[in-house]
Amino acid sequence: MTAQTLFDKLWASHLVREEKDGTALIYIDRHLVHEVTSPQAYEGLTLAGRKVWRVDSVVATADHNTPTRNWDQGLNGITDAVSRLQVETLDKNIKAFGAKVYFPFLDKRQGIVHVIGPEQGATLPGMTVVCGDSHTSTHGAFGALAFGIGTSEVEHVLATQCMVMKKSKALQIAVEGKLGAGITAKDIILAIIGRIGTAGGTGYTIEFAGSAIRALSMEGRMTLCNMAIEAGARAGMVAVDDKTIDYLQGRTFAPKGAMWDKAVDYWRSLKSDEGAQFDKVVTLDAAEIKPQVTWGTSPQMVTTIDGRVPDPARESDPIKREGMERALKYMNLKPDTPITEIRLDKVFIGACTNSRIEDLRAAAQVVKGKKVAANVKLAMVVPGSGLVKAQAEKEGLDEIFTVAGFEWREPGCSMCLGMNEDQLSPGERCASTSNRNFEGRQGPGGRTHLVSPAMAAAAAIAGHFVDVRNFNN
Amino acid sequence: MEKFVRKEGLVVPLDRANVDTDAVIPKQFLKSIRRTGFGPNLFDAWRYLDRGEPDSDNSRRPLNPDFVLNQPRYKGATVLLARENFGCGSSREHAPWALLQYGFQAVIAPSFADIFFNNSLKNGLVLIRLDAKIVDKLFKETEAAAGYRLAVDLEQQTVTTPGGESFRFEIDPFRKHCILNGLDDIGLTLDHAGEIKAFEAQHRERQPWLFG
Numbered sequence: 030m031t032a033q034t035l036f037d038k039l040w041a042s043h044l045v046r047e048e049k050d051g052t053a054l055i056y057i058d059r060h061l062v063h064e065v066t067s068p069q070a071y072e073g074l075t076l077a078g079r080k081v082w083r084v085d086s087v088v089a090t091a092d093h094n095t096p097t098r099n100w101d102q103g104l105n106g107i108t109d110a111v112s113r114l115q116v117e118t119l120d121k122n123i124k125a126f127g128a129k130v131y132f133p134f135l136d137k138r139q140g141i142v143h144v145i146g147p148e149q150g151a152t153l154p155g156m157t158v159v160c161g162d163s164h165t166s167t168h169g170a171f172g173a174l175a176f177g178i179g180t181s182e183v184e185h186v187l188a189t190q191c192m193v194m195k196k197s198k199a200l201q202i203a204v205e206g207k208l209g210a211g212i213t214a215k216d217i218i219l220a221i222i223g224r225i226g227t228a229g230g231t232g233y234t235i236e237f238a239g240s241a242i243r244a245l246s247m248e249g250r251m252t253l254c255n256m257a258i259e260a261g262a263r264a265g266m267v268a269v270d271d272k273t274i275d276y277l278q279g280r281t282f283a284p285k286g287a288m289w290d291k292a293v294d295y296w297r298s299l300k301s302d303e304g305a306q307f308d309k310v311v312t313l314d315a316a317e318i319k320p321q322v323t324w325g326t327s328p329q330m331v332t333t334i335d336g337r338v339p340d341p342a343r344e345s346d347p348i349k350r351e352g353m354e355r356a357l358k359y360m361n362l363k364p365d366t367p368i369t370e371i372r373l374d375k376v377f378i379g380a381c382t383n384s385r386i387e388d389l390r391a392a393a394q395v396v397k398g399k400k401v402a403a404n405v406k407l408a409m410v411v412p413g414s415g416l417v418k419a420q421a422e423k424e425g426l427d428e429i430f431t432v433a434g435f436e437w438r439e440p441g442c443s444m445c446l447g448m449n450e451d452q453l454s455p456g457e458r459c460a461s462t463s464n465r466n467f468e469g470r471q472g473p474g475g476r477t478h479l480v481s482p483a484m485a486a487a488a489a490i491a492g493h494f495v496d497v498r499n500f501n502n
Numbered sequence: 503m504e505k506f507v508r509k510e511g512l513v514v515p516l517d518r519a520n521v522d523t524d525a526v527i528p529k530q531f532l533k534s535i536r537r538t539g540f541g542p543n544l545f546d547a548w549r550y551l552d553r554g555e556p557d558s559d560n561s562r563r564p565l566n567p568d569f570v571l572n573q574p575r576y577k578g579a580t581v582l583l584a585r586e587n588f589g590c591g592s593s594r595e596h597a598p599w600a601l602l603q604y605g606f607q608a609v610i611a612p613s614f615a616d617i618f619f620n621n622s623l624k625n626g627l628v629l630i631r632l633d634a635k636i637v638d639k640l641f642k643e644t645e646a647a648a649g650y651r652l653a654v655d656l657e658q659q660t661v662t663t664p665g666g667e668s669f670r671f672e673i674d675p676f677r678k679h680c681i682l683n684g685l686d687d688i689g690l691t692l693d694h695a696g697e698i699k700a701f702e703a704q705h706r707e708r709q710p711w712l713f714g
């Protein structure tokens with residue numbers, strides 16, 4: 030048999046049928062459901078008189094609309110009527126259609142869908158995972174094939190347990206060598222997007238490989254795969270190794286006993302074979318990666334902490350130049366401004382990119398014993414899930430943050446997209462650990478700079494961007 | 503999706519060209535989390551004298567007596583007779599949803615906008631293109647005789663008048679197959695339900711920890 034990529038293996042093991050033109054039916058193992066993209070899908074099932082094909086594949090939670098304060102007020106704490114209706118509708122739909130497990134608003138295990146899947150052991154190696162959300166790519170960190178889908182596809186998977194799709198090409202991104210101190214997975218993925226662009230992965234499934242990736246924790250690999258979609262790829266993945274298996278052992282929905290051993294045997298095969306062919310390979314030197322900061326309105330508009338805002342005048346491609354000019358105008362930045370001179374109004378540590386315990390630890394370490402700068406109006410930490418929050422509180426991280434002047438909030442998507450009341454006001458500038466710096470993403474007129482948790486924490490203390498590598502002492 | 507073979511129904515004539523999707527369902531009704539409930543707001547701006555909001559109680563709103571759908575003789579119509587370029591404008595699938603949910607099963611017109619055409623067929627709303635002269639004739643007959651009904655036979659691809667006159671229409675064979683058999687994309691995948699089940703059984707055998 031010819032050498033296979035990890036993607037080849039995952040594809041082949043879920044292929045139900047394939048037409049002559051390559052259109053395939055792919056079997057789906059795990060369907061993550063949240064309140065925003067599911068209501069019309071469930072309604073479609075009702076209208077057609079259909080049932081959910083496999084109820085035990087569904088794991089659901091409410092995360093996008095939920096408030097990060099006033100949980101003691103229950104549903105009344107959700108002030109926006111449409112938001113509240115979406116949360117209540119999910120309650121009703123899960124009651125009517127069923128799920129393997131549901132973490133509703135206010136449940137102590139509730140959280141961002143991409144944080145709780147792995148945390149519960151509901152995401153496992155070798156799975157196909159879908160969710161009506163583009164950042165489903167996160168789950169590929171476990172050697173799974175995971176991608177986001179639209180509402181009509183949500184309905185399709187609920188009803189048939191399958192996706193209709195054609196196989197994409199395979200792209201290997203190899204990051205070799207050792208990362209410098211203070212450099213994180215977030216910096217790696219931003220550097221990758223800076224290199225290949227936001228369309229660089231379009232039409233591909235990415236496998237992240239190389240010694241620097243193998244050295245990352247599972248949290249770091251999730252951060253990496255989370256933003257595969259920002260590089261244009263619907264799915265990103267990392268091969269299974271000891272870290273994957275250690276992370277999963279003992280998780281609520283991970284297999285137990287003899288079944289665990291059997292599963293681990295299989296999981297160990299989930300890596301690309303020696304000599305497997307990729308359609309494209311990109312290689313990065315880990316040692317060269319510096320802390321990254323985005324300056325524009327697309328994740329590819331990124332530079333390093335010791336860099337400057339670029340000057341569109343030096344760009345020869347007129348379309349790119351125009352895009353840069355528009356971005357700088359929106360961001361209210363002048364060409365050649367040193368990144369370290371960009372002052373901030375708000376700091377947001379959270380989102381499915383960077384709201385896991387390791388992220389909060391990294392931020393807390395920077396913040397410890399210091400105070401948020403006077404020009405920063407709001408610095409907030411929003412844990413990715415109730416369990417992350419509880420763990421952080423056990424470790425005393427909440428106190429480190431609040432003493433420094435951060436707000437410590439309840440879990441959810443929060444200011445990543447501002448569907449609840451956590452938003453930037455027009456013109457406000459934010460250092461954010463989320464994944465999208467699009468115009469208006471964090472609130473109409475808001476200006477977003479994407480950074481790692483440690484960089485966001487340091488910026489909150491300094492009031493402007495600083496190099497975290499020489500900040501702590 | 504409901505199977506559509508032969509349907510016979512009361513006809514309502516909407517004598518305007520270029521009816522756009524904003525007219526079919528105004529934009530304030532798109533915020534909904536549902537894909538049902540659009541029927542009462544079909545042609546909202548024409549049908550009612552006030553401005554409708556998503557939370558309006560439509561049963562208490564003043565109806566526009568001049569609008570054709572509100573005339574008693576057309577109550578319960580299931581066939582909409584329309585003019586050129588029906589459904590132009592946005593891609594909102596709410597437009598066919600609203601028409602279907604009001605009770606329409608077929609729309610007859612000389613031409614339809616492209617996106618609306620696809621959206622409608624996907625949802626099982628049968629769109630029938632007939633020559634403008636024939637449509638004109640149907641308008642006259644509908645207006646002349648109260649209770650005027652047309653029979654739409656999708657299998658035979660014909661529209662038949664009460665007088666027994668028949669007109670043939672064209673439709674894409676694949677879409678015809680889907681609508682005749684009540685198949686949407688999900689329906690098509692479910693044609694392979696046996697294969698999916700067989701795969702599932704083997705998959706469970708190989709990776710039992712993925713189930714339960």
Ligand code: SF4
Pocket residue numbers: 093141142143162164380381382441442445446463464
């Ligand atoms: S945290 Fe942001 S990116 Fe992640 S699922 Fe929520 S809204 Fe989407």
